[in-house]
Amino acid sequence: MQERIRNFSIIAHVDHGKSTLADRILQQTRAVQAREMREQFLDSLELERERGITIKAAAVRLAYTARDGHTYTLNLIDTPGHVDFNYEVSRALAAVEGVLLVVDATQGVEAQTIANFFLALEHDHVIIPVVNKIDLPSARPEEVALEIEETLGLPAEEAIFASGKTGEGVDEILEAIVQRIPPPKGDPEAPLKALIFDSIYDSYQGVVPYVRIYEGTVKPGDPIRIWSTGKVYTVDKVGVFRPGHLEATPALTPGEVGWVMAGIREIHDAQVGDTITHHTRPTEAPYPGFKPAKPVVFAGLYPVDSQDYGRLRDALEKLKLNDAALWFEPETSEALGFGFRCGFLGLLHAEIVQERLEREFDLDLIATAPSVVYRVVLHDGTELEVHNPSDLPDAGKIREVLEPYVRVTVYTPEEYVGAVMQLLQEKRGRMAHMNYIGKRVELVYEVPFAEILYDFHDRLKSITRGYASMDYEQIGYRPGELVKVNILVNGEPVDALAFIAHREKAYFIARAMVDKLAEVIPRQQFAVPIQAAIGGKVIARATVKALRKDVLAKCYGGDVSRKKKLLERQKEGKKRLKAIGKVEVPQEAFLAVLSAGRGQD
Numbered sequence: 001m002q003e004r005i006r007n008f009s010i011i012a013h014v015d016h017g018k019s020t021l022a023d024r025i026l027q028q029t030r031a032v033q034a035r036e037m038r039e040q041f042l043d044s045l046e047l048e049r050e051r052g053i054t055i056k057a058a059a060v061r062l063a064y065t066a067r068d069g070h071t072y073t074l075n076l077i078d079t080p081g082h083v084d085f086n087y088e089v090s091r092a093l094a095a096v097e098g099v100l101l102v103v104d105a106t107q108g109v110e111a112q113t114i115a116n117f118f119l120a121l122e123h124d125h126v127i128i129p130v131v132n133k134i135d136l137p138s139a140r141p142e143e144v145a146l147e148i149e150e151t152l153g154l155p156a157e158e159a160i161f162a163s164g165k166t167g168e169g170v171d172e173i174l175e176a177i178v179q180r181i182p183p184p185k186g187d188p189e190a191p192l193k194a195l196i197f198d199s200i201y202d203s204y205q206g207v208v209p210y211v212r213i214y215e216g217t218v219k220p221g222d223p224i225r226i227w228s229t230g231k232v233y234t235v236d237k238v239g240v241f242r243p244g245h246l247e248a249t250p251a252l253t254p255g256e257v258g259w260v261m262a263g264i265r266e267i268h269d270a271q272v273g274d275t276i277t278h279h280t281r282p283t284e285a286p287y288p289g290f291k292p293a294k295p296v297v298f299a300g301l302y303p304v305d306s307q308d309y310g311r312l313r314d315a316l317e318k319l320k321l322n323d324a325a326l327w328f329e330p331e332t333s334e335a336l337g338f339g340f341r342c343g344f345l346g347l348l349h350a351e352i353v354q355e356r357l358e359r360e361f362d363l364d365l366i367a368t369a370p371s372v373v374y375r376v377v378l379h380d381g382t383e384l385e386v387h388n389p390s391d392l393p394d395a396g397k398i399r400e401v402l403e404p405y406v407r408v409t410v411y412t413p414e415e416y417v418g419a420v421m422q423l424l425q426e427k428r429g430r431m432a433h434m435n436y437i438g439k440r441v442e443l444v445y446e447v448p449f450a451e452i453l454y455d456f457h458d459r460l461k462s463i464t465r466g467y468a469s470m471d472y473e474q475i476g477y478r479p480g481e482l483v484k485v486n487i488l489v490n491g492e493p494v495d496a497l498a499f500i501a502h503r504e505k506a507y508f509i510a511r512a513m514v515d516k517l518a519e520v521i522p523r524q525q526f527a528v529p530i531q532a533a534i535g536g537k538v539i540a541r542a543t544v545k546a547l548r549k550d551v552l553a554k555c556y557g558g559d560v561s562r563k564k565k566l567l568e569r570q571k572e573g574k575k576r577l578k579a580i581g582k583v584e585v586p587q588e589a590f591l592a593v594l595s596a597g598r599g600q601d
């Protein structure tokens with residue numbers, strides 16, 4: 001019964017205790033459930049075994065008997081925590097009518113508390129403030145409740161004090177969910193309108209979209225259509241979420257949160273934010289605001305062993321089934337051979353993908369420095385998008401280069417404001433505004449995205465001893481004084497090392513890179529100049545001195561076996577070298593330079 005359904009999410013800043021509290025809520029409601037669902041429990045275990053589905057806790061359905069004596073169905077929908085996935089947070093929030101806003105009683109309001117609060121507000125959700133971790137000796141719940149009132153305008157008396165650790169306050173939270181969050185609306189007879197808020201991939205069933213039903217009813221046998229792709233499928237099974245497993249049900253009706261199995265093979269046909277409707281009787285308009293996720297950070301991924309190219313391609317294809325935002329296309333580098341240009345939602349996403357490729361597919365990879373997407377306007381009026389620094393046309397042809405900007409919000413204790421402002425300025429940021437909220441300060445800056453890509457978060461944490469937090473959103477493109485820097489080894493440009501930087505910073509980055517390269521490139525038979533150049537102009541240089549003499553220098557002719565060993569080792573080293581012109585550069589050089597060189601400024 002719709003009246004007795006409550007759909008909610010938990011939102012919080014990282015580490016404020018979202019998962020712990022969710023676990024506690026599951027625990028507290030399990031008693032009622034175990035009795036009630038015995039039979040289906042067995043069914044669905046079978047279903048799980050049959051299908052081999054890995055169930056991630058994206059959503060779970062709970063039964064809660066409230067103080068009014070009625071039993072309510074509570075659907076808890078999980079939201080991803082990191083800004084890279086903000087888009088998905090927003091879609092997940094579209095599936096609920098209310099949220100618990102969890103704030104750590106020792107930390108207070110932080111940047112992502114605010115960012116998530118605004119996402120919930122956009123959906124007109126009921127927001128229940130929860131001050132968490134009150135068991136800690138340093139907890140200051142009253143103060144934090146007032147801070148929430150001051151910053152977000154949620155009355156302090158509405159805040160619930162709780163501890164995910166001890167379970168204190170959890171009953172009160174469950175009551176508040178039932179009393180304050182409205183039941184969902186929607187007509188079961190209307191044309192189907194179901195929002196996809198998440199999905200999983202299973203090798204038997206394909207893509208299983210997780211949906212929230214707004215209008216209409218969906219059941220096995222129904223022909224359904226995915227709004228944005230127009231593809232049509234027949235529903236095999238539908239059901240709901242139970243802690244730890246999927247449970248088949250006869251149908252899903254308005255307000256319900258569940259899953260649909262329809263043999264969808266491509267993740268692109270079930271993207272978060274898209275709408276599912278009936279093929280024969282479609283809804284008039286989809287759930288608004290669907291835009292496919294768009295990568296904003298690009299990097300080259302190359303196998304260390306060129307034999308692995310095919311395996312890398314297969315691995316990327318498999319991952320993409322699971323990750324609609326991942327983009328890739330083949331790319332060739334003179335220095336690194338055959339690989340792929342890959343697009344990501346952010347640095348964290350890039351790291352996750354690389355790690356999954358290495359771990360789950362047992363690949364050794366070299367990643368080139370991540371780069372944002374630049375827009376280039378040529379003198380003849382042509383506009384280009386540049387995903388790879390080495391593709392930037394000659395300076396002579398370029399009228400203007402534009403780079404993406406983000407609005408960065410930093411939330412910091414007062415005493416670090418000076419240091420944070422200095423960091424933001426160094427990152428070419430311009431202040432948009434600044435707010436004092438109690439002893440905390442909110443700083444909003446507009447900063448080139450490329451500047452916060454590398455070490456910004458680490459440096460922010462270190463200058464504020466971990467107390468500041470940040471969030472950012474894309475705000476479009478602006479022209480910048482940007483130049484391409486080529487790195488030349490023995491006079492030959494190495495495409496995989498080229499980078500784009502602000503004119504004023506180009507020298508410092510180039511200097512660091514050239515020095516680093518001189519350190520890691522082994523000595524050759526001849527001296528090797530390493531240069532950084534903008535166009536024809538060399539801006540930094542270093543030299544790798546000539547070898548031979550040096551390697552054997554310490555052996556004064558006497559010890560033949562030692563000499564042999566040294567020469568042997570030298571030969572061994574060569575196996576993993578890439579020849580660049582006449583110079584052999586070890587793979588490690590690319591790794592070392594690309595990971596370390598760009599961070600410095």
Ligand SMILES: Nc1nc2c(ncn2[C@@H]2O[C@H](COP(=O)(O)OP(=O)(O)OP(=O)(O)O)[C@@H](O)[C@H]2O)c(=O)[nH]1
Pocket residue numbers: 012013014015016017018019020021081132133134135136162163164165166
């Ligand atoms: N003392 C105390 N510690 C808590 C409480 N809730 C969570 N913690 C601890 O705080 C840390 C973060 O808790 P999580 O539940 O993982 O926080 P989260 O918000 O889900 O974090 P992410 O999943 O990283 O976003 C963990 O070390 C928990 O053990 C609480 O009520 N009291």
